[in-house]
Amino acid sequence: MSLIARAGLRELARHPVQTALAVAGVAVGVAVVVAVDLADESARRAFRISTEATAGRATHQIQGGSAGIDERLLAAVRIEMGLEAAAPVVEEYATLPDQPGRVVRLLGVDPLLEAPFRPSLAPAARASGELGRFLTEPGAALLAGETAAELGVAPGDALPLRLGVREMQVRVVGLLEPRDRASREVLASLLLVDVATAQELAASPGRLSRIELVLPEGTPGEAALERLRSRLPAGVTVTRTAARSESLDQMTRAFRFNLRALALLALACGGFLIFNTATFSVVRRRPLFGRLRALGVRRREVLAMVLAESLAVGLAGSLAGLALGVLLGRGLVGLVLQTIQDLYFAFAVRSFDLAPDSLLRGLALGVGVSLAAALPPALEAASAPPRATLSRAALEAGSRRGARLAAGLGGALLAGGGALLLAPSPSLPLAFGGLFALLFGYALQLPLALALGLGRAARLPALPVTARMAARSLAASLSRSGVAVSALALAVAVSVGIGLMIGSFRGAVVDWLRQTLVGDLYVAPPTRLATAANLALEPGFVARARALPGIERVHALRTLVVEPAGSLPVRVLGIDVDEASRAAFRFRAGDPEDAWRAVAAGEAVLLSEPFASRRALAPGDRLGLPTARGVRELPVAGVYADYGSDQGVALMAAPLFVELFEQETIAAIALFAAPGTDLDRLARAVERAAAPGEVLVQSNRALLEESLAIFDRTFRITGVLRLLSLAVALLGILAALAAIELERGRELATLRALGASRAQVRRLVIAEGAWMGAAAGLFALPLGALLAAAMVYVVNRRSFGWSMELALAAGPFFEALALAVGAALAAAALPAMRIAAADVVPRLEEE
């Protein structure tokens, strides 16, 4: 190792606090990126396993509309159509009353028909006990030994389950022993039951979720598919198995992109910290660099020295970040899965995957950001003239020049970012590019603004002396404080922005729910997950409910998912059109009067906003839907606001729905009570009209609350990321104040020698912290509002197709200010105490 490099490393060792803080900053930043990356990859993998892998070698599946398919189709497909590799599946999701929040998948199969679906024959599961019990005993279930241990059950035990509102139990008749990791992941949280058992548990006699097929590749497969399609009943479709996970991947892409972008913010804050540390160490060692250069050390070597220091910090921080990220990722994956489950109604196994790619990406990013952040100070160090021992004043003057330069550069970035955001493009990466440009452009303005602002504050006679001294002193040491304040402002602004965005979003959702939930009571079959794909009410029940006294009107909702060739699945709704239902919709495009007339006449469809934006459809365009009688093109009459799903729906009048899809089943009903009816009593009467546990009756208030609970859960992960960015920024403040402590020891000691008390010095340092916090908080407010606007008007619209108005609530602003000042004060406490406690004499003797 060269002498120069060793000098660099010694520099790091001599200032352990500075070094440790920089390392910690990088570590947290890298940890967040790696954690999100790992969690995202794991989540994707989990969904892939849950969709593709459970299908085994199945290439296609036969699916029905809203209520699955008739089991007799299985006999027809196997015997009359002669498809040997066809197996029934009944799939349900159940919760465990004993373990709130835990979802298990109930997979009903016919073990006798499974052969073509497994990659090889082998009883991976050697079921213990009597094998016939699995087929003959109601409620008999197999599960992986690991899952059994988690759930605390053993063979012979009963396991209580809840499907919707119905409670039941299965009996464990044996354990499945996975042979490798892939099968262990698939088997986790899985209850394997006979197809008949699954039907009985799900109370869906005669129905199958799907029939899985293995069709040969190429022409014979195409021919078989054609034959099959021509013989399937209306509303029953064949789709490729892979399409399921592909469309999930496509559906969740925007969500996952948002997640990664947020994680990068945390790393950016870490980058600021490195920049801060490197700048500080360069500034302080300028005399050293000058002497080195005078001794004949070349510029290149000085540059290398500073960069090597940064590299060491970046490497150490990144490595620590990887370890931390793995731990954090384990926690995050649950949140990511939950969110995707809530948003996209997909179930996933619980799995955590330590993808080497993610780790490498994290390492590269950490080291890369460290080097990039250290480059400006390194260039600065290399440019030191050989003999220079610049005065502090000259140095800070240089720093101010730098601040002006930064402000200019920042202005350009701001303009560019704004242009990117305003550009009419559907691209999400472009929007985030603009967002980041805006952030950094704004952050670059801060050092100059800080200098000017603090300079002015220091002249305010109304302020106490300590505060003015602190302001002046901070303004004078811009080289250290500027970047730290920028980092904190950035983090706080992101926090404000996200807070405002979520608040606006939530407000829009509440408004929408209030307008949409016009009925008094909502009745649906018990849902399996947040929203189930297949819902159907028993027709007799609907008739009985209609006849109940106190009911003025009933709205029926019909729904199914159709899969147009070569496009994502489309959910179609059929509703009763009358005055009350019209009032529940807010139009975004199209004339409501004309649109409703056309819809009521069965001549057109309405599209929800996300649907229209995803498929670039507007009133006047046509939408092709596969129906029971071939593809039908329907004009789009209007687009309405809907936050229920980011995939969106196509809506039509009930008669047209029944005609097109030949499906009478009603998925849910809304009841309108006559004025003065006791709703609780009515709800109980409705429940009594159905078989026990068959329906779920909810008041519109309960439904609203449930929807909002899901909404809040969806944004929990965003909240976590927000806190992590803030943590990095706090490290920045701590580092800046520690630097000030280190450098201004002499100055403060002089103050002490002049008679200032320990308490006064302590107050001074704390006041400096308060200034930094206040400055960061104040600067963060406009940026936060700007970010929120960008997210609400650009990112959300492009990601999910939801449009909404920005609501500038005061709450997040005050929170941000309090947070910034509080955080800075907390960060200042330690240095303040140390400085105040330090002996005066040694500090003065140093010089």
Next chain:
Amino acid sequence: MRRVRAWPIFAAVLAAALGLAALRLERRAPLPPLAASLAVAEAMAGDPAGFLRAERPRPFAFPADHGPHDGYRTEWWYFTGTLFGEGGRAFGYQLTFFRNALAPGPHPAGASALRARTVWMAHLALSDERGGRFRWAERLAREAIGLAGARAEPFRVWVEGWEASAPDGTLAPLALRARAEGLAIDLTLAPERPVVLQGEAGLSAKGPEAGNASYYYSIPRLATRGEVTLDGERFAVEGRSWLDREWSTSALAPELEGWDWLALQLDDGRDLMLYRLRRRDGSADPFSAAAVIEPAGDVRRLAAGDFALRPLGRWTSPRGGDYPAAFRVEVPSLGLELEARPRLADQELTGLVRYWEGAVRVTGRGPEGPIGGQGFLEMTGYADAPPGASRRPAQNR
């Protein structure tokens, strides 16, 4: 005597099938050793309580007894035969239906229509002596929503698209139809002999304990014509079949390793059914038995000491395991000395349970000189499925 077979077969079917269900969830799974034999041993301890047992001779009544006997745990309809195409090209075929009740009694109330207490397995096999080809396929189905089942009148037994059926209960004529990838049969059968009750008036004892027995009858000759298809090639054929019917609730004794069974149709009009229960030490169990059926239908029963079944040579399966290459049959009391040689060496079925079942050519001599004939041989217990065995049906070469 095929009764011993069914229970282990079904036990293994279930064990393996459950494994499959789990495995289907497994991607890129390595091929682990098949634990079938273990599962068989485990399942054979199954409780026969609640099922009827074959304890004493019973009156047989037709057509009812051609149909299923649901009170018993296992039952089968076993069609085998040798058919000849143009130029005397010989084809052996097998179409068998196995019924296995998993639990006694009716369904619980409110059960799903897919709930099954009975599962079915069917095997279809076709051999082409000149073409050196042997193909087989396997079907499993539950007795629910019409996927599989049996009834007496009009007679029908089916597993999905494979079926044996007759317009009424007389089995005359009887249609066999089955199609799988690479092979198919479409045959019409007409009995040439009356029903023959095996054992003691149809009660065939398999061990000393009461109830360890089956009800067993055969129709040793059915004139057969129709069409067989192999790898897309159709052949018009004509020949003779053998039907075995058996039902019971019993298990293979633990000291037995397997059995060798022969059904021979001799040119002199007589038919022979012989089986040797093989003990683990290689000796023949005293409950081995045989029967000689005269053209008129008179049956002469032979005890274990009245005949000899000796393996000749050795055939090693390409999938592992050694089988006898042929059998020598000696019935001293009738002056019969015969050899039964497989028309193809490899007629092994490697479905959920491995066994060898195939057409044999009979040569030898009787008291009046040389004698020939056709027949079917079954050998079990020679090979457990080895690790890595391919179990894909219809691909046996």
